[in-house]
Amino acid sequence: MLRSTRSRTARSLLAVALAGSLLSACAGAGSLGTGGDSINVLMVNNPQMVELQKLTAAHFTKKTGIKVHFTVLPENDIRDKVSQDFANQAGQYDVATISNYETPIYAKNEWLLPLDDYLAKDEKFDQKDILKPIRQSLSGEDGKVYAEPFYGESSFLMYRKDVFKKAGLTMPERPTWQQVASLASRVDEKRRGMKGICLRGLPGWGELAAPLTTVVNTFGGTWFDKDWKARLDSPEFRKATEFYVKLVREHGQSGAAQSGYAECLNNLTQGKTAMWYDATAASGSLESSKSPVRGKIGYVRAPVEKTASSGWLYTWAWGVQKASRNPDKAWKFISWASSKEYERLVGEKIGWANVPAGKRASTHAVPAYRKEAAAFQKVTREAIEGTRPRDPGVQPRPAPGVQFVGIPEFTDLGTKVSQEISAAIAGRQSVRTALEKSQRLAEKIERDYEGR
Numbered sequence: 001m002l003r004s005t006r007s008r009t010a011r012s013l014l015a016v017a018l019a020g021s022l023l024s025a026c027a028g029a030g031s032l033g034t035g036g037d038s039i040n041v042l043m044v045n046n047p048q049m050v051e052l053q054k055l056t057a058a059h060f061t062k063k064t065g066i067k068v069h070f071t072v073l074p075e076n077d078i079r080d081k082v083s084q085d086f087a088n089q090a091g092q093y094d095v096a097t098i099s100n101y102e103t104p105i106y107a108k109n110e111w112l113l114p115l116d117d118y119l120a121k122d123e124k125f126d127q128k129d130i131l132k133p134i135r136q137s138l139s140g141e142d143g144k145v146y147a148e149p150f151y152g153e154s155s156f157l158m159y160r161k162d163v164f165k166k167a168g169l170t171m172p173e174r175p176t177w178q179q180v181a182s183l184a185s186r187v188d189e190k191r192r193g194m195k196g197i198c199l200r201g202l203p204g205w206g207e208l209a210a211p212l213t214t215v216v217n218t219f220g221g222t223w224f225d226k227d228w229k230a231r232l233d234s235p236e237f238r239k240a241t242e243f244y245v246k247l248v249r250e251h252g253q254s255g256a257a258q259s260g261y262a263e264c265l266n267n268l269t270q271g272k273t274a275m276w277y278d279a280t281a282a283s284g285s286l287e288s289s290k291s292p293v294r295g296k297i298g299y300v301r302a303p304v305e306k307t308a309s310s311g312w313l314y315t316w317a318w319g320v321q322k323a324s325r326n327p328d329k330a331w332k333f334i335s336w337a338s339s340k341e342y343e344r345l346v347g348e349k350i351g352w353a354n355v356p357a358g359k360r361a362s363t364h365a366v367p368a369y370r371k372e373a374a375a376f377q378k379v380t381r382e383a384i385e386g387t388r389p390r391d392p393g394v395q396p397r398p399a400p401g402v403q404f405v406g407i408p409e410f411t412d413l414g415t416k417v418s419q420e421i422s423a424a425i426a427g428r429q430s431v432r433t434a435l436e437k438s439q440r441l442a443e444k445i446e447r448d449y450e451g452r
Contacts, residue, residue: 038067039329042085042096044078044316048151048356049097051346052337059345060336066329075206079411086111091323094330098319100137100389101404103147106319107140113320114144118331125335129360133387134315137400147317148338152358153281154302154311154383155214155403159183160274161298163191177215177243177303180275184251187274196251197275198267199244201425202260205414208422210312210403211277214302216240217393218310223405223442226396228449230442232417232435242431245424257426269293277302279314280383283376284353299379301386306394309386312403315359358384398449409445416441 043049049072056068071093073081082096086106098106106112119127127135130149138147157180159171167190169183184196200208216222219240222231231237248256253267265282267273269291276282286297302311318334320327336342343355343363352372357363357380364370364381373380392402399406404414420434 037065037329038069039094039324039326039333040069040071040092041333042071042073042078042082042093044075044097045072046075046316048354049316051350051354052150052342052356055342055345055349060333064329064332064336066332068333086319086321089321089323091321091325093321094324094326095318095320095333097150097316098147099317100134100313100315101401101406101410103138103317103319104140104400104406105408107142107144107146111322112146113322113324113327113330114140114146115148115320115331115334116144118335119145122331122335125339126362129340129362131359131361131381131384133313133384133389134359137313137315137389138317147319148334149315149317149359150338151281151356152313152315152384153279154313154358154380154387155211155278156280156302156311156379156383157300158268158276158278158282158286159298159300160268160271160293160296162296163187163194163274164298167191171298171300174301175303177218177305180277180303181243181247181251184247184275188251191274194271195253195267195273197247197277198253198259198264198273199248199256199277200260200264201248201252201256201422202258202263203415203419203422204260205404205411205418207260208418209414212241212244212418212421213403214310214312214392215244217402218303218305218307219243220306220394222393222395222397224398224446224449226398228398228446228452230439230446232442233439238431238435241421241424241435245421245431248425249427257422268297280311280358280376280380283373283380287353287373287375295375297375299376301379301383307392309383309388310392311383311387313384313387313389314403407445407449409448413441413445 053070061067082098085092119125134149134152138145140146164171167187169186172179187194187196200211202208216237219236221234221236221240225231253259253273261278264276264278265285268276283299287294304310318337320330324330340360340362346355347368352369355369364377370377387402389402390400404410417438420437423429424431424434
């Protein structure tokens with residue numbers, strides 16, 4: 001159990017936030033309300049959130065009379081601004097989009113308003129319909145609910161069915177990473193101009209570090225053991241990293257060290273790669289009406305080695321700042337934005353493939369959704385339900401998280417370690433050297449947490 005004080009965690013997050021805000025020059029969209037029948041919402045600028053912004057006035061405000069003033073920012077900027085406002089309990093924003101990484105940390109620091117009382121009175125919301133891993137990831141150590149999901153995702157393996165068929169290759173329903181490496185090699189041999197696989201190599205705790213950590217987990221490794229001993233120099237962590245680096249160097253995309261989610265999505269869409277391991281959310285883009293590979297992609301669970309599953313777990317969710325002056329109105333907005341009703345609205349107005357899914361079991365029972373998302377909806381749900389956010393590997397962990405370690409310091413540690421691994425992918429240093437440097441970085445955190 002952690003014994004780090006609330007004030008220390010608060011100072012860590014606030015320091016990160018203030019540093020980030022000095023670097024950020026982005027401005028929010030919309031103007032802030034002054035109370036009354038309005039709330040202020042701080043939100044990430046992904047496409048599904050922007051769709052919600054467009055639908056709010058004509059549907060939520062018209063029904064409730066509550067005006068919603070949105071501030072919309074890119075992901076890195078939103079994290080800085082939310083952390084700064086919530087750490088100070090400034091109360092400028094009533095609601096903000098936070099992930100399952102921030103939620104338990106913010107809850108422990110008492111920056112979030114527990115939602116249990118609202119849930120007890122709002123039977124229509126149907127909290128039990130939220131997929132269990134998502135529910136668990138948005139709860140605090142005290143068991144209370146601190147955020148509600150807008151959408152959820154895991155990770156899985158995507159591959160070109162037509163390419164595999166022409167090459168005489170068969171993708172197992174539950175592949176191992178060794179099988180994936182073999183298939184990538186055979187695609188390279190048989191398909192000129194197409195690489196076997198695309199994997200993130202771009203530095204960042206949410207870029208390279210995310211898929212790499214899932215590989216580390218299933219190979220038997222961990223960033224820290226249950227006693228907070230740094231384990232980046234362990235045989236299991238090294239074997240997983242060497243495997244990942246070798247696979248992407250030998251059979252991955254060109255410029256892999258500069259490739260993240262967006263670049264791999266483009267590579268698969270443009271026919272430059274046969275496989276891609278990444279977020280289940282990518283399926284919406286691959287199966288969109290304008291996608292040149294629509295109907296050509298197969299989807300299977302994340303590859304494994306020593307664990308039964310290895311997909312990550314991520315959700316953008318709505319949290320209410322404890323200092324909010326409008327908590328009742330904030331809940332009304334959240335209960336609408338995360339509801340079955342909102343999903344139906346998106347399905348009818350925009351299309352069922354655009355529904356912010358991955359959070360509710362009932363979504364997968366809607367015939368229209370099952371039809372439009374037939375290629376990926378079953379595997380996506382299985383991937384999410386198969387995650388173990390509190391126990392993702394083969395040994396006990398000191399903090400929750402599948403593709404991250406649920407402590408404030410991980411954003412900095414994960415990014416710095418990913419820079420070292422990316423340098424190994426680029427051929428500028430060996431994996432052994434990269435991990436020796438990374439171990440020293442992790443040991444600095446070990447000294448702060450060891451024995452707690």
